[in-house]
Amino acid sequence: MPSRTIPGRTGHPRPLRLLGDPVLAAPCREVTSFDGELSRLIEDMFATMYAARGVGLAANQIGVPLRVFVYDCPDDEDRRHLGHLINPHLAGTDGPVIRGPEGCLSLPGIEAGTPRHDEAVVEGVDRTGAPVRVTGTGFFARCLQHECDHLEGGLYVDRLTGLRRRRALRAAARAPWAKEAAGAR
Numbered sequence: 001m002p003s004r005t006i007p008g009r010t011g012h013p014r015p016l017r018l019l020g021d022p023v024l025a026a027p028c029r030e031v032t033s034f035d036g037e038l039s040r041l042i043e044d045m046f047a048t049m050y051a052a053r054g055v056g057l058a059a060n061q062i063g064v065p066l067r068v069f070v071y072d073c074p075d076d077e078d079r080r081h082l083g084h085l086i087n088p089h090l091a092g093t094d095g096p097v098i099r100g101p102e103g104c105l106s107l108p109g110i111e112a113g114t115p116r117h118d119e120a121v122v123e124g125v126d127r128t129g130a131p132v133r134v135t136g137t138g139f140f141a142r143c144l145q146h147e148c149d150h151l152e153g154g155l156y157v158d159r160l161t162g163l164r165r166r167r168a169l170r171a172a173a174r175a176p177w178a179k180e181a182a183g184a185r
């Protein structure tokens, strides 16, 4: 669709909220106003995601506690998935649970093998309020589950157990950004 505007082109990157920020730990609110402000938020989210070289971003990661996420993410067949979802919910998961590398823009530089279903279906609406159903497999299914977790106040490290969890949290505590994140609390 070459005539369509590239997402994020008119947006401005906003500061990312990091592990320890309370906005990341609380469930987000439903969007009720489908207005220009929502479109600007989505544009800023794309701009922020691209600037940080991420594949997905939830609104609370830039401090806005609303149920919105954006993505530009490949699946395991290298197909590109690009879009946004408002008021999404995980409508279903299927396939085997696979432990694969996962990171998050709110824990920069850290990655851990995280268990996720190989298939995911997410339902929500777009910025006009029209219903949207997105189906993903492989890495894109992982992304969809990761972003849905954010909107419930969750992080991928919450899904880790034992040594993997301790290792990831230790790395986060020692990360160069940890002091900055602690200062923001």
Ligand SMILES: [Zn+2]
Pocket: 103, 104, 105, 106, 146, 150
């Ligand atoms: Zn994340």
